[in-house]
Each structure stands twice: as C-alpha cells, then as structure tokens.
Amino acid sequence: MRSRGPLGRILGEHPVGTAFVTPYVVFLAAVFAYPLGFAVYMSFHDYFFAAPGAIVDRPFVGFDNYVTVLSDPAVRRAFGNVLVFLVINVPLTVVLSLLLANALNAAIRWRTFFRVSYYVPYVTASVAVVGVWLFLFNSNGLVNSVLGPLAPDPSWLVNSSLAMPTVAIYVTWKQLGFFILLYLAALQNVSKDLYEAASMDGAGRWKSFLNVTVPGVRPATTLVVLLATVTGANLFTEPYLLTGGGGPDGASASPVLIMYQRGIEQGNPDVGSAIGVLLVIGVLLLALIERRFVGKEES
Structure with missing residues (x-):
C-alpha cells in the first residue's frame, strides 16, 4: 500500500486542526507572502510610483x-x-x-x-x-x-x-x-x-x-x-x-x-x-x- 506524504497524513489525521489552521495560512499568504514576493519582483526591476491605472514600462534590471x-x-x-x-x-x-x-x-x-x-x-x-x-x-x-x-x-x-x-x-x-x-x-x-x-x-x-x-x-x-x-x-x-x-x-x-x-x-x-x-x-x-x-x- 502506498504511504501518504506529510500533507496527506496531516489532512487525513487532523481534519479539524487543518480546518482551524487554514484561515491563518491564507492570512499569512495574503499579508506576508504576497508582499514579500512583490518586493522581490520590485527589487529586480526599475520600479517607480505611477498614477493609478497608468501603463508604464518597468524594465528588468537584474542585480x-x-x-x-x-x-x-x-x-x-x-x-x-x-x-x-x-x-x-x-x-x-x-x-x-x-x-x-x-x-x-x-x-x-x-x-x-x-x-x-x-x-x-x-x-x-x-x-x-x-x-x-x-x-x-x-x-x-x-x-x-x-x-x-x-x-x-x-x-x-x-x-x-x-x-x-x-x-x-x-x-x-x-x-x-x-x-x-x-x-x-x-x-x-x-x-x-x-x-x-x-x-x-x-x-x-x-x-x-x-x-x-x-x-x-x-x-x-x-x-x-x-x-x-x-x-x-x-x-x-x-x-x-x-x-x-x-x-x-x-x-x-x-x-x-x-x-x-x-x-x-x-x-x-x-x-x-x-x-x-x-x-x-x-x-x-x-x-x-x-x-x-x-x-x-x-x-
């Protein structure tokens, strides 16, 4: 029988705990993971502030x-x-x-x-x-x-x-x-x-x-x-x-x-x-x- 991975074991053995943890994981992703990922994106581009809705070119500048x-x-x-x-x-x-x-x-x-x-x-x-x-x-x-x-x-x-x-x-x-x-x-x-x-x-x-x-x-x-x-x-x-x-x-x-x-x-x-x-x-x-x-x- 094929053993389940760590995620499968967590979902299978602790469904109630997973239900309680999921909103917090979503919160972390929205509040921390997305801003951090966007910061990494900005750090590799010539990023600058622009008016809302304006279409501007922000070229990739590497390091x-x-x-x-x-x-x-x-x-x-x-x-x-x-x-x-x-x-x-x-x-x-x-x-x-x-x-x-x-x-x-x-x-x-x-x-x-x-x-x-x-x-x-x-x-x-x-x-x-x-x-x-x-x-x-x-x-x-x-x-x-x-x-x-x-x-x-x-x-x-x-x-x-x-x-x-x-x-x-x-x-x-x-x-x-x-x-x-x-x-x-x-x-x-x-x-x-x-x-x-x-x-x-x-x-x-x-x-x-x-x-x-x-x-x-x-x-x-x-x-x-x-x-x-x-x-x-x-x-x-x-x-x-x-x-x-x-x-x-x-x-x-x-x-x-x-x-x-x-x-x-x-x-x-x-x-x-x-x-x-x-x-x-x-x-x-x-x-x-x-x-x-x-x-x-x-x-």
Whole structure:
C-alpha cells in the first residue's frame, strides 16, 4: 500500500486542526507572502510610483538595485549599526530577563505588583515612553545632571558613538517585561525535585541557578535570543523617534529606516525593496543558525 506524504497524513489525521489552521495560512499568504514576493519582483526591476491605472514600462534590471544598495555607505553603516545593537541588546535581554524572572518566580512580597510593573513599559505606546527618555538623556537631562562632569559631550542621542548603544538600552528596557514573562512560563516547567537534589548535594543558590535553572530554560533562552534578534533586525520606531531619523551621520540608522527613506521619502521603491530582501535573507540565516543550535542542544 502506498504511504501518504506529510500533507496527506496531516489532512487525513487532523481534519479539524487543518480546518482551524487554514484561515491563518491564507492570512499569512495574503499579508506576508504576497508582499514579500512583490518586493522581490520590485527589487529586480526599475520600479517607480505611477498614477493609478497608468501603463508604464518597468524594465528588468537584474542585480543593479542590489549593487546600488551594497555600494551605498549609508546602507552598509545601517547594517553595522544593527550588529552593534544586537551585541548590546541580546546579551542584556537574556541576562536581565532571566535574572529578574528567577527573582519574581520566588515567593517574595509584592510579586504580582513587580510582575505588572515590569510589563507596563512593553504595553505603553512608544511615543509616550520616548518622551521620557528624551527628557532623561538630552544635554540638560536627568542623567547628565547626575553624572555631572562625567557626562558625555556631545550628549547621548547626538553622539555618534553613543547614539546606537543608547537606543539599544532603551529597547532592552522597554521589551524586558515581555521576555520576563517568557522565562516565568519556562520556569514553571523546571522540576522542584532538581532544586532539592542540588540542595542535598550542597549546592547554594548560585550553583543551583547555573546548574538547574539555566539548563532547564534553555529552549526559552533560544526563543528569547531569536525574538530579540528579529526585533533588532526590524528596528525602526526607536531610532526614528529618539534620534530624529538616524542620529548624527546615520549613527543610529537601521536598515528598515534606510529602506523607508529610500523607498518612500526618496521615491525609489525598487532600492528600498532590495534592502528589505537583503534584510529578510539575513534574518532567515540567523533563524537557521538558531534552529540548528536548538537541535544540537536537544540531542
């Protein structure tokens, strides 16, 4: 008897699940797959905006748009800025969210209050939160007042060396509550028996944390790293609002911000699409590396 393929087995064994999943698959195809495919099409053509209904010629140009993108110093700097952002943001996010989640998982007073407090910045509108950070980090802000003569000159958000690190710290703080919740959920699956066994072997809190907690939440850590990486790759709102569109000489510009400037503000959607395609490829490569890492750890 001929065996059915994976799709046939899914349709045959899980018809109800397939019925529920199908609308979401259609939604993904309409909202993500089609725009991505159209972006790839635009990146290989001399594409430009035209009046609705107008018949225009948009010739195939091969990799010309990609050559333009890769030879643009602003684009190269934007991708470099994202690497700086990720080097700061991802380790901070993993370490702080895990430590805080571990503390909040303990039986402490006001635990619910602290859990809600850490989550508030994540659900607060970025425009409102950015206003607070602009007050804190401007030249006459609270941070410089506390630092006194140690304050940088020029100030944080207009300093070409400090603009992107400041943005990275802001994003880490704002999204910390979400990742704390992920770790809190993962900590519920770590067996209490493991902690008791570690305690009987003479392990203190720190050794129990390193030898029981950290390995126990490794899948959650991989998810946090992946989500934080994707967040960094899609950075737009934060540098746009905090540094007025990229900071001094593009010090905090991100690929998505450059894509918006080239594609929308300057009217070159073909170049903007090429930037977007390169960004998607980079994110997919990072996701593939993470998946292989997870498979290796689980095995």
